[in-house]
Amino acid sequence: MMNRPYIICHMTTSIDGKVTGDFLFRDECSEAIEEYYQINRNLKCDGFICGRVTMEGSFTQGYYPDLSQYKAVKPEPCRVDYVLDKEKLSGFYAVAFDTNGKLGWKSNMIIDPDGDPGYDGAQIIEVLSENVDERYLGYLESMEIPYIFAGENKIDVKNALFKLKNLFGIDKLLLEGGSVINGAFLRVDAVDELSLVIAPTIADEDSKTLFADSKITDFTLTNSYTKNDVVVLKLKRR
Numbered sequence: 001m002m003n004r005p006y007i008i009c010h011m012t013t014s015i016d017g018k019v020t021g022d023f024l025f026r027d028e029c030s031e032a033i034e035e036y037y038q039i040n041r042n043l044k045c046d047g048f049i050c051g052r053v054t055m056e057g058s059f060t061q062g063y064y065p066d067l068s069q070y071k072a073v074k075p076e077p078c079r080v081d082y083v084l085d086k087e088k089l090s091g092f093y094a095v096a097f098d099t100n101g102k103l104g105w106k107s108n109m110i111i112d113p114d115g116d117p118g119y120d121g122a123q124i125i126e127v128l129s130e131n132v133d134e135r136y137l138g139y140l141e142s143m144e145i146p147y148i149f150a151g152e153n154k155i156d157v158k159n160a161l162f163k164l165k166n167l168f169g170i171d172k173l174l175l176e177g178g179s180v181i182n183g184a185f186l187r188v189d190a191v192d193e194l195s196l197v198i199a200p201t202i203a204d205e206d207s208k209t210l211f212a213d214s215k216i217t218d219f220t221l222t223n224s225y226t227k228n229d230v231v232v233l234k235l236k237r238r
């Protein structure tokens with residue numbers, strides 16, 4: 001048994017393996033994006049992980065609370081994880097890797113405008129480093145948003161995954177970008193599977209690769225199919 005959740009990195013890429021930037025918003029990519037969301041629903045994991053930048057772009061839209069209204073949660077004698085009682089845990093999570101607590105949530109769960117069951121209702125978990133404003137912790141507690149610490153100044157991915165498994169009982173998660181957080185997972189061998197939806201487009205020079213600061217890692221192809229111009233690849237780490 002693994003002491004961390006099984007991780008499937010699910011991403012839409014360009015032909016040249018990029019995952020960010022303007023190409024994603026073109027009509028020519030819409031079929032790939034639709035297939036991406038369809039697969040996301042079908043994979044039925046215990047939730048999904050995103051880096052802080054992706055969470056901001058897709059879900060919080062840059063909102064940040066006025067921290068002066070919240071009580072500081074002081075370390076005593078060290079930082080303490082805030083995990084809710086079992087009956088308050090939903091079993092379906094949106095896990096935010098948010099080093100310094102920059103994400104402002106208006107609800108403790110994702111409210112998807114289209115009610116997409118792949119995202120809607122996912123309970124938020126904040127993964128933090130210890131370098132976070134103590135009033136931000138008070139804000140999260142007031143919202144009943146669970147948080148865990150993993151690392152002093154930057155997030156130790158392995159430690160975070162260990163806690164997600166052992167404190168929340170999470171067995172399987174999607175890693176859904178972006179480039180920077182994907183790279184951090186790849187570097188510690190925490191990408192078990194890849195699920196890639198390749199759009200028939202080449203990205204521009206500003207777009208980032210599937211894994212920022214990557215290292216050589218071998219995969220084996222387990223499945224592939226096409227849907228008109230879109231290619232879907234499923235691979236497992238060797």
Ligand SMILES: NC(=O)c1ccc[n+]([C@@H]2O[C@H](COP(=O)([O-])OP(=O)(O)OC[C@H]3O[C@@H](n4cnc5c(N)ncnc54)[C@H](OP(=O)(O)O)[C@@H]3O)[C@@H](O)[C@H]2O)c1
Nearest residue numbers: 011012019051052053054097099155177178179180181184
């Ligand atoms: N093609 C797709 O399928 C897809 C899917 C999702 C997102 N995207 C795109 O991806 C873009 C954002 O990607 P991105 O690469 O710029 O950012 P990202 O990976 O979404 O977020 C990076 C941030 O995550 C935080 N982080 C937490 N732990 C970390 C760790 N151990 N190592 C590194 N960072 C850690 C850091 O936040 P701090 O800076 O606060 O420290 C870091 O800056 C968006 O434009 C979105 O459109 C594409």
